[in-house]
Amino acid sequence: MTGALLSLRGVRKSYPGTGRRGPRKVVLDGIDLDVTEHECVVVVGSSGSGKSTLLRVIDLLEDVDDGQVLLDGVDVADPWVDADAARARMSMVFQQYNLFPHLRVLDNVTLALRLVHGRRRAEAEAAGVHMLEKVGLSHKARSYPDELSGGEQQRAAIARALVSGPELLLLDEVTSALDPELVGEVLDLLVALRDEGTTMVVATHEMSFARDVADEVVFLHEGRVHERGTPGQVLDDPQRGRTQEFLRRLR
Amino acid sequence: MTDWQPSARALERDAFRRAQRRRALAVATVATAVVVGSVAYVVATAPGWERARTAFFSPERAVEVLPDVAEGLWLNLRVWVVASVIGLVVGLLLAVVRTSRLPALFPLRVLTVVYVDVFRGVPVLLVLLLAGFGLPALRLEWLPVSAAFLGGLAIVLTYTAYLAEIFRAGIESVHPSQVAAARSLGLTRGQTVRRVVLPQAVRNVTAPTASMLVSLQKDSGLISILGAVDAIRAAQIATTGDYNFTPYVVAGVLFLLLSIPLTRLVDAWSARQGWRGRLRGVSGAGVIR
Numbered sequence: 001m002t003g004a005l006l007s008l009r010g011v012r013k014s015y016p017g018t019g020r021r022g023p024r025k026v027v028l029d030g031i032d033l034d035v036t037e038h039e040c041v042v043v044v045g046s047s048g049s050g051k052s053t054l055l056r057v058i059d060l061l062e063d064v065d066d067g068q069v070l071l072d073g074v075d076v077a078d079p080w081v082d083a084d085a086a087r088a089r090m091s092m093v094f095q096q097y098n099l100f101p102h103l104r105v106l107d108n109v110t111l112a113l114r115l116v117h118g119r120r121r122a123e124a125e126a127a128g129v130h131m132l133e134k135v136g137l138s139h140k141a142r143s144y145p146d147e148l149s150g151g152e153q154q155r156a157a158i159a160r161a162l163v164s165g166p167e168l169l170l171l172d173e174v175t176s177a178l179d180p181e182l183v184g185e186v187l188d189l190l191v192a193l194r195d196e197g198t199t200m201v202v203a204t205h206e207m208s209f210a211r212d213v214a215d216e217v218v219f220l221h222e223g224r225v226h227e228r229g230t231p232g233q234v235l236d237d238p239q240r241g242r243t244q245e246f247l248r249r250l251r
Numbered sequence: 252m253t254d255w256q257p258s259a260r261a262l263e264r265d266a267f268r269r270a271q272r273r274r275a276l277a278v279a280t281v282a283t284a285v286v287v288g289s290v291a292y293v294v295a296t297a298p299g300w301e302r303a304r305t306a307f308f309s310p311e312r313a314v315e316v317l318p319d320v321a322e323g324l325w326l327n328l329r330v331w332v333v334a335s336v337i338g339l340v341v342g343l344l345l346a347v348v349r350t351s352r353l354p355a356l357f358p359l360r361v362l363t364v365v366y367v368d369v370f371r372g373v374p375v376l377l378v379l380l381l382a383g384f385g386l387p388a389l390r391l392e393w394l395p396v397s398a399a400f401l402g403g404l405a406i407v408l409t410y411t412a413y414l415a416e417i418f419r420a421g422i423e424s425v426h427p428s429q430v431a432a433a434r435s436l437g438l439t440r441g442q443t444v445r446r447v448v449l450p451q452a453v454r455n456v457t458a459p460t461a462s463m464l465v466s467l468q469k470d471s472g473l474i475s476i477l478g479a480v481d482a483i484r485a486a487q488i489a490t491t492g493d494y495n496f497t498p499y500v501v502a503g504v505l506f507l508l509l510s511i512p513l514t515r516l517v518d519a520w521s522a523r524q525g526w527r528g529r530l531r532g533v534s535g536a537g538v539i540r
Contacts (some may be wrong), residue, residue, distance in 0.1 A: 066261040
């Protein structure tokens with residue numbers, strides 16, 4: 001085994017095509033990826049290139065057609081593996097926050113601690129309050145999600161993802177739904193997490209953020225890794241046509 | 252896209268999933284057999300089973316009474332169709348009135364609220380008795396006084412109130428941004444309601460509406476208390492004299508023959524086109540292992 005925390009080998013994923021007998025739409029077409037502990041891998045690419053699907057496959061929210069998803073060397077894509085246990089070791093933050101609207105912020109944060117990780121309520125709430133302090137939201141613990149701004153909701157979602165101490169944090173375009181002036185508060189938090197050594201796979205459109213935090217940048221195009229390397233290599237000196245075109249359009 | 256041939260690993264996973272499905276099917280089969288078997292055993296070993304079987308499941312008696320009960324069912328069917336159509340149309344209108352903000356409609360809105368509150372709050376049976384015996388007492392020349400008409404009227408009054416509430420819930424479930432989008436395109440209020448809000452509202456409440464209609468189909472039998480000879484009344488008449496209750500079973504089977512296709516039809520209709528459109532193509536809308 002590679003010694004990586006997470007390894008993807010030849011991951012392929014397709015969705016049913018349109019119409020009754022239409023050809024299936026291939027979203028991931030043989031992806032290889034390695035993420036070692038404390039590493040931050042940033043996935044970039046135009047919309048529809050498969051970034052979100054890649055993260056969802058890692059978090060076992062999608063079954064793959066083929067290939068391996070190795071978590072500590074164990075292929076968790078195999079249907080006979082306990083997917084719930086594997087998912088409990090990772091945390092995903094979604095583009096649209098996906099906070100539970102019927103629960104207060106603190107209950108959102110402590111839900112998995114109590115139900116999945118078996119903590120007592122008092123213990124879970126102490127951990128939850130601590131995590132909310134860390135993301136600067138302890139004063140909103142008793143509020144409902146829709147009483148929060150977008151940036152606050154996303155920070156609450158990040159607190160919810162982090163509170164169980166996941167080995168791997170998956171961030172799916174977490175700033176795309178935010179107003180520009182709220183993007184900064186979320187990105188600052190992510191930079192702080194990265195500096196603490198949180199292992200992350202990040203799908204994003206924020207190139208400056210990718211440049212700041214990434215150990216490796218992976219450029220996806222039509223479901224394949226088109227180019228990969230350090231931020232300096234991929235973002236400042238791209239070697240392949242699609243990458244160059246993508247970055248040119250972003251300027 | 253590359254030509255993809257599933258790897259040995261993928262084939263192994265597929266085989267595992269197939270085995271899981273086979274096991275699920277086997278479990279379902281065994282569970283069903285156990286449940287059906289134990290019910291059959293309890294019934295068949297009951298001390299009164301022999302008598303019950305002749306009293307409730309006599310084939311000869313069933314064939315004898317079928318024409319009468321079927322004729323009664325024809326009345327149920329007519330009441331049901333008429334009450335459904337009126338209930339759906341008027342219920343939808345009431346819901347629109349109730350949710351509209353036009354100042355001119357204010358008095359109508361109040362009436363709607365009062366009407367819905369009253370007829371949802373009073374038992375159907377009471378409405379039936381009041382309409383059936385109260386309205387003829389007014390001796391209005393133009394008012395038909397047949398039991399079928401008055402009974403049908405009472406059922407329409409009650410069910411329209413329920414349907415209006417269902418449609419109101421449907422209208423309120425349409426997100427206000429849909430109205431904003433329609434108005435910003437220049438659609439009038441009326442156009443917005445007709446072309447944007449109602450189509451979505453009706454879809455959102457298809458399931459509860461369908462169950463109201465099924466319930467209405469059964470409750471159409473209540474008009475028999477006013478003396479109309481519907482399927483249930485016909486069956487009741489057929490049981491007088493001897494102690495054979497097969498006609499009731501016949502009526503029950505006939506009702507089922509009507510309501511089961513109806514529910515399946517509504518399911519098929521709502522599954523047909525884009526009904527799950529909101530979720531189609533949303534990742535995560537499938538099953539998560």
